[in-house]
Amino acid sequence: MVRAHSPILVLGLVCGMSESPARGEVIRDPYIQLTTRSSSVVAWRTDQSIAPRVRYGPAPGNLSQSVPAEQIVMRVSPEMKGLPEVPRLGQSTPEGVYQFEATVSELAVDSKYYYGVFDGDTLLAGGTEDAFFHTQPRAEPGRPLRFWVVGDTGDGGIIQRNVYDAMKAYVAADGRRLDAFVHLGDMAYDDGIDPMFQANFFDVYAGTISNTVTWATMGNHEGHTSDGTLGIGPYYDAYVLPADGEAGGVPSGSEAYYSFDFGPIHFVCLNSHDEARGEADRMATWLRQDLAQNDSEWLIAFWHHPPYSKGSHHSDLEDQLIEMREVMMPILEDHGVDMVLAGHSHIYERSMLLDRAYVTPTDPFGVILDDGDGNADGDGSYLKSAHLHPHGGTVAVVSGHGRGSGLSFGLSPVHRISLKEGGSVLMDLEGDTMKVTMLNEEGVVRDEFQLIKRGEVAPRLPLSDPWCPFGPAIVASERTRGKVQAHLIAQPDVPDATVHYTLDGSEPSPASPAYGGPIDIGAPTTIKAFSVWRGGERRSPVTTREVLPATPGSLRYVRIPLLQAEDDAVESGLGIVDLHSSTVGITSPEASWFGLRFQDVRVPRDATILSSFFVMRPALLGMDPAKWTVYADLSNQTRSFTEEIGGLSTRPRTTASALWNVVAWTGIGHQLSSPELAAVVEEVVHREEWAAGNSIGLLISGAGERSADSFDGRAAGAPEFWVVYDERDALSVAVDGGLTAHVTMTPEGERRLFASFEILNSAQARGFVYTVEGSPTMEPESWETLNASFAGTLQGRRPGLSHLAFEMSQPDGGIFGEKYFLRMRVVR
Ligand SMILES: [Fe+2]
Incomplete structure (x- = not known):
């Protein structure tokens, strides 16, 4: 609080009160404030009114000088009675507090003075070896100075x-x-x-x-x-x-x-x-x-x-x-x-x-x-x-x-x-x-x-x-029936950077192998890597990542990380494309675009896409409503993004698209998935010119700002693309639904028949109709279409396919015999 030389002085009041026999106790020890080259403030508190004095001098036992009374300001607890002129301390101050702030002035520069605080002639505190203040040194560089700096204590x-x-x-x-x-x-x-x-x-x-x-x-x-x-x-x-x-x-x-x-x-x-x-x-x-x-x-x-x-x-x-x-x-x-x-x-x-x-x-x-x-x-x-x-x-x-x-x-x-x-x-x-x-x-x-x-x-x-605080990004491309490939990307991703790595969990050194291309991973492996650059002068921290080999199972999929800086791009509302932005997403307040290009998508032509999506990791929180649309780039499957004006928005794109009502981004770094892109990706891989190993570019437009990690910002957090596919055409996949039958008996001894199979989630969009037929004999003429009523979803759902169960009944309500055959038919 500003008080030195304040017009509200307490000399008279204090002198009058000092005749009281009660002696104040110091309840806040004297402390030093606002030192200058010629002055210092000594502040303290007592629980009684006192006749405040500050004496100071060259030694604890020689406090020969005293602060003029008008240079001591008093403030008191808010409830204090009888001191209408005296300024008050804040509301939370305990009752009965007297605070004093004495400005000691006309001091020599850069000099030490001992002090004591007194009630009249009675020493209350100080007067010891460790009660002193030091005026500030001159502006010219001189003796060493030491500052203790800390917060949140x-x-x-x-x-x-x-x-x-x-x-x-x-x-x-x-x-x-x-x-x-x-x-x-x-x-x-x-x-x-x-x-x-x-x-x-x-x-x-x-x-x-x-x-x-x-x-x-x-x-x-x-x-x-x-x-x-x-x-x-x-x-x-x-x-x-x-x-x-x-x-x-x-x-x-x-x-x-x-x-x-x-x-x-x-x-x-x-x-x-x-x-x-x-x-x-x-x-x-x-x-x-x-x-x-x-x-x-x-x-x-x-x-x-x-x-x-x-x-x-x-x-x-x-x-x-x-x-x-x-x-x-x-x-x-x-x-x-x-x-x-x-x-x-x-x-x-x-x-x-x-x-x-x-x-x-x-x-x-x-x-x-x-x-x-x-x-x-x-x-x-x-x-x-x-x-x-x-x-x-x-x-x-x-x-x-x-x-x-x-x-x-x-x-x-x-x-x-x-x-x-x-x-x-x-x-x-x-x-x-x-x-x-x-x-x-x-x-x-x-x-x-x-x-x-x-x-x-x-x-x-x-x-x-x-120098970059991240070690190399270790990202994995994954293909079923193939091995996982680990890619080590130097951070910063500069031309003279070399990544050294180990695969046995040991600490890498400059003598460890230098990364030259994707590393095939066939068993669970701990990769440790660091980058060196600028002629070996700079060395990054070590990155560690556990890479697991491809998940066994019949599902075929590819999982593809972004592998180069130019593969993510943002286009502002004015059409300006930035290939090296530190985040990717809708990053300008106007409706705008971003693009993600994934290389080496080894999905065969005409494959059925069961599921596809990309993941992003928020770099900033985003709360605005955001509505985006995701398309794929049809310009040329291997054409890179460029910085020409409108370089994303003017590309030819798929007819199929996916709407994305983007949720609020309330966590940093947590992986978020795009909506289902199967139809978008299928349109790309069903084109004449598609070949396995081409690139797929995704073009996203919309409004509502969201910024995610980009390759340039943090390669390890950059978007990743997943495609789950089946090489066969959709009808073959649909028919191959794994039909199974279950029979249960009611308490009345009635036989109930259930059929379960996997159906393509996209069946309706593809115009597929599933029917189940039954026959007691398997004679060609004996098959009849059964009525099916939905009985629920079963465990074991795979991406793009849902495992469903139906209760079957004969069209005439007849009872199923001891022996009965089922078959499934899918028609378009
Ligand atoms: Fe704080």
């Missing part, structure tokens, strides 16, 4: 404490204390009410915050009870933040978003929770003004909702995350931001050195400047020119693992590492190098990178073959 549980203890042990071991604590939000689960702040923030971190300034950003949990747009609630009671540019930067007029200088670093804190995030809204407007005036050596921004995450929150799916990326990242990068820090996702994740990664879904192509691990002991530190320059590269860090980790959707395509464990981040500025260390809850360093800003680094073009 606030449940008061064991992991939160372990993470904190691990940081303290690490800091104690190397002897370099923290200069500031940057909290990334969600520090008071579940609802950010005042007692939760006390229990889950102040009580836990008392030993650090009594001598280390905290810079905080509001999380969504604080947002349950605090309002960032108004700056009220327990969060704003807890922190004193620089709305007026007290610590450098342009005044924001809000404690929910603000900036400050800390040595050579300009920090920007944004409110990603409840502030309007539009380009023309006040936060973006202020941000542009603030950054235009900033000439610090470093620029670091932080807020709660991460611009890139696939942890417990997915940055392609949630508005706050998407808007922070699409709106705020461009402004920050225009002004040379070096790092952005966020929490919210309960995970540790951090990016490569990136620039202009704004699109949704996040796409690694054209945005990665350095795809190494950023570590001097690995691929080398990230390098940027000294000073701030637009678009020199940003590292984005998610440190939302302060009380453990949760879900993960896998690695974002711009991330270099993702770790599902509790921990926190230390950021050490030493000279021109920012060293970032992820320390897990056991105190083990799990990630480390350095950002060096030195001299002039030549501007870099984004990499065309950036």
Whole structure:
């Protein structure tokens, strides 16, 4: 809350009350807020009215100076009687609380002062070795600075404490204390009410915050009870933040978003929770003004909702995350931001050195400047020119693992590492190098990178073959009566990539065989593979997949993955075709098209298609109503998709089509099937020019946005095509229905006859009529058509065929004899 130098001062009131014999007890230990190069705020709470004094000086035993009374602001619990002039704390504050915020000013730059808080002349708290504050260093690079960065801590549980203890042990071991604590939000689960702040923030971190300034950003949990747009609630009671540019930067007029200088670093804190995030809204407007005036050596921004995450929150799916990326990242990068820090996702994740990664879904192509691990002991530190320059590269860090980790959707395509464990981040500025260390809850360093800003680094073009968080895609083509073939597709799928693999479950190495073509699989096999590219300089993670051989049985089918980037394409409402989009589907708001081309479809000409469909895996959620139509391409069975205008919509297509009322896509990565395409595919394979092994292109048109994994986005999740077929003509298949008879006896001793057989699901569409005939003798003249009444569906249904049972009766209602013969006839 903004209070220093507020006109509401409490000197007189407090002096009057200090004559009361009751002595206040400190109920919130003193903690440090809003340090500048010449001032610091000391805040604390008591349960009684006191005559507040802060004394400070060069040693705990020499607190020779005192803060003028008009620089101490008091606020009290809302119900407090008799203090009409005194501002109130939030509604959830317990009764009887007095909060004091003392601004100690006119201090020397970068200097340490010990303090004590007093009631009149009685020491209440402080006056010890660990009660001190430190004014901020000068802008010029000087002594090393250390920041502790963590979010999503606030449940008061064991992991939160372990993470904190691990940081303290690490800091104690190397002897370099923290200069500031940057909290990334969600520090008071579940609802950010005042007692939760006390229990889950102040009580836990008392030993650090009594001598280390905290810079905080509001999380969504604080947002349950605090309002960032108004700056009220327990969060704003807890922190004193620089709305007026007290610590450098342009005044924001809000404690929910603000900036400050800390040595050579300009920090920007944004409110990603409840502030309007539009380009023309006040936060973006202020941000542009603030950054235009900033000439610090470093620029670091932080807020709660991460611009890139696939942890417990997915940055392609949630508005706050998407808007922070699409709106705020461009402004920050225009002004040379070096790092952005966020929490919210309960995970540790951090990016490569990136620039202009704004699109949704996040796409690694054209945005990665350095795809190494950023570590001097690995691929080398990230390098940027000294000073701030637009678009020199940003590292984005998610440190939302302060009380453990949760879900993960896998690695974002711009991330270099993702770790599902509790921990926190230390950021050490030493000279021109920012060293970032992820320390897990056991105190083990799990990630480390350095950002060096030195001299002039030549501007870099984004990499065309950036490191990719996925190992090779291992996809299988499958044919009954043949073997399964495994295809290993390098990710990124660049010309100089080589995939090395093993088939015995052992870890592959560069000495393992290099993939040269499909691998025949005749027994259950564990394939492990990784890619190397850029002359061996880059190596992907290892992918593992269990591949099972073709399912035994009489069913003939092919299962075909997409095998090259050009085989999926999207066409916008304007007719522009994109062969390399990171998702496939109806991806523009207008009615538009997408195409999928599956190669080597080994279905014989004139085969009967029993069932066919393709599967897709959602890359984004999709809730709009969506109605699509699926056709097959008749232009030429082997003609690839091209980028000419209208390249999909103008192709000749099948007369047969399938309507698809697409359900809402509410899960990412779950496989979804198209409607039945048997008639569409049959029209293709019944053409004169069809030959087994040709390609089948599917053309899908419609409205209602849905984006699925594409070959370019994630080859392992790209669409797959299934065709279940019978080489014979449809009539032969229909007749070969496996007629069987069952007889049951009623309690009255009456014999009842049932016939069961498989019928083609497409029988009606084909004009097929099934009849069952019976005869007691099998004499040619003795056969008669029986009446059939539907008795139900039996187990054992195969794709395209349904196993049904019918009760049979003779036309004249006669009784079946001991011996009776049945036969089935199908006519068109
Ligand atoms: Fe959160």
